[in-house]
Amino acid sequence: MRIAVLNGSPKGDVSVTMQYVHYIQKKFPQHELKILNISQKIKVIKKNEKPFQQIIDEVKSSDGVLWAFPLYFLLVHSNYKRFIELIWENGTESAFKNKYTAALSTSIHFYDHTAHNYINAICDDLNMEYVGSFSADMYDLLKEKEREKLILFAEHFFGAIEKKLPTSKNFHPVIHSEFDYVPSDVKTKVDIGNRKIVILTDSEDDQTNLGKMIKRFSRSFSDEVEVINLHNVDIKGGCLGCIQCGYDNNCSYGDKDGYVEFFNTKVKTADVIVIAGTIRDRYLSSKWKMFFDRSFFNTHTPTMMGKQIGFVISGPLSQIPNVRQILEAYFEVNQGSVVDFITDECEDSAEMDVLLQNLAERLIQYGHEGYMKPVTFLAVGGTKIFRDDIYGRFRFPFRADHKLYRKHGFYDFPQKDYKSRLRNSIMMLLNKIPSMRKDIYTGRMKTEMIKPLQNILETK
Ligand SMILES: Cc1cc2nc3c(=O)[nH]c(=O)nc-3n(C[C@H](O)[C@H](O)[C@H](O)COP(=O)(O)O)c2cc1C
Structure with missing residues (x-):
């Protein structure tokens, strides 16, 4: 059998995840696992029709597709996300239809479930035959028991293809609305005092619901608030996964682009951050994903301490609770306080005006009061994973994290x-x-x- 392996690592062949694929190949020499470097080659893939088409041809001629990816910020890497967007943009969904498929990831088990939910849902949207997922810790391959599990996983996948076993859909198709938001004038302005409010967006058109929501929302305040469009930020590319930042939080892009300066001067200095985006497939856009991935230069140190966070989302957010969980988790783990999500799903312009106005009021009021919402399992669980791994196996290379964790008492082990x-x-x-x-x-x-x-x- 021939399996198309869609490699989601920006490191291409020098990837932890690919060692798991090589291991499967070694144990099943009768099958061919054809590795296609998606995330590493995205610049070529997206600019040029031929490389993209070659990947699609491989998928078409294969007996099965293996989504093999590292976890990146609770999902897949931004370049992998971009590739998924290109499948629909180029109208190539049919190449995936009825193909048997499975997902294999490596990670430290920090929100691996949300990444797998995402890929599973994408497979369901593409009408693939989704057999199952395998989420390995990045060093599981060193353990005999885990290697045995991996072999069985591969066996189940190949077996399902050979026997054409039935598979079930786990995610319902998402229904998008045609609703057109018509905002009304703002009657009362919220006094922002000395608070700095930043609205971050990837909106490309003022006339979309998102564009109009941002305008209506930003007018709710007594003073001008800063709206920063990610398309205008000088971001040369996605995170390279090189972990150079582990030593002292210096990104290997350095001053080759403007991301770090933008994050340090605009995002970190804000009191209130509003994330404004549109649902794209089962997440926001890959541009948004790149914003989150590149924030990794802060490694595992919290960047949202004391900040009030609001979300203005256009699209069917309530049909994709996975996205909401990912966004809440990112900000909770980073010690921001998530105030609310406002969407256009109510399909009522007057109601949206009220909700947007109310969000503006709460973002300021909570800040004045110093009210930070209590954290949930999202932060409690996630923070413990970071604490243990930074103290233990990843103190090197994440020296900067270790220094900060020690200084700020993050090592709150129960034995103390x-x-x-x-x-x-x-x-x-x-x-x-x-x-x-x-x-x-x-x-x-x-x-x-x-x-x-x-x-x-x-x-x-
Ligand atoms: C920028 C960045 C973000 C990451 N985000 C996550 C994450 O959200 N959850 C997790 O469990 N691991 C995360 N990891 C760890 C990687 O998923 C893990 O090291 C993986 O094995 C790397 O695989 P690769 O070498 O194939 O790229 C992240 C690593 C990097 C560099």
Whole structure:
């Protein structure tokens, strides 16, 4: 069998993910895994019809397609995302139709599920036969048990193709609306005081719903707010994945483009950031993805501390909860406070005016009050992954992260919680006495659990 492997790593052949593909190839020499470097070659692929067509021809003539990609900011790399957009832009969806497919990723398991949801949904949109996914930690290949799993995954994939096994769709098609937003004049302006508000967008046309939402929204404020279009920021390309930034947060692009300066002077200095974009396939645009990927020069250090974050989105956001989760997670993990998402899905211009006005008011009010929304699992879970990996296996090369984590007390390991450790030791001992154990679990557990909270109620 011949499998087209769509390589999502910007590092091309020198890719961790491709070692997993090579391993499958080694174990299944009877099949040919044809690796196509998508992310690394995107500049050639998008400018030139021939290289793009060659990839599509490979897909067409293959027995199956393997999406093999590294995780990049809770999704795939921006260049891979661009390739996916090109499939529809060039009207080549039919090449993928009814092809058996599977997804293989490497990562540190930080939001690998959202990337796999995305690729699975794209496969469903392309009417492919999606067999399943395999999400490996980047060094799983070193472990025998994990290698065995990988072999079985490949076996299942090849078997599904050979036997033409049935597959199910996991994601419903997205329905786009024709609704045309007609904004009304702003009646009351929100006083922004000394707060700096930045609206970031990739809007290319003022007359789209997004363009009109941005205009209406920015007029809600008493003073001019800065609207920055990502198309006007000098971004020469996507993240190279080189990790040079690990040492001291210096991006290898250096001053070859304007991204780092833009991020440091416009994004980091803002009190309020509003992300304004349109749903494109199952995410925002690849331009937006590039914005997020390139912010990696900050490595794993939070960049949104104390900032209020709003979203103005055109398109069916509520049909793609995965996008919302990705965006919320990015800002939560970076210690920003996500205030709300406003979309054009209500299909009512007057209601949208009210919602946009209300978002403007809350972004300022919460900032004045210093109200930062409590974090959810998105940040709690994600931050623990970073904490453990930076302390442990990735202290090198991420020296800059380690320095900051140590300085700011990010290494909040539970073994440092001496009070809990002491209490645990005493209680574990008492637990060994049957009568005490009975008394604790049947008589006192519930009341003891709320005791410290009741103390607060009485004293504060
Ligand atoms: C810019 C950048 C962003 C990343 N984002 C994520 C992420 O969101 N989640 C994750 O688990 N790993 C993330 N990683 C780790 C890579 O996915 C991981 O190292 C992968 O094995 C690299 O594969 P490759 O060598 O094939 O490119 C990121 C790495 C880089 C350089």
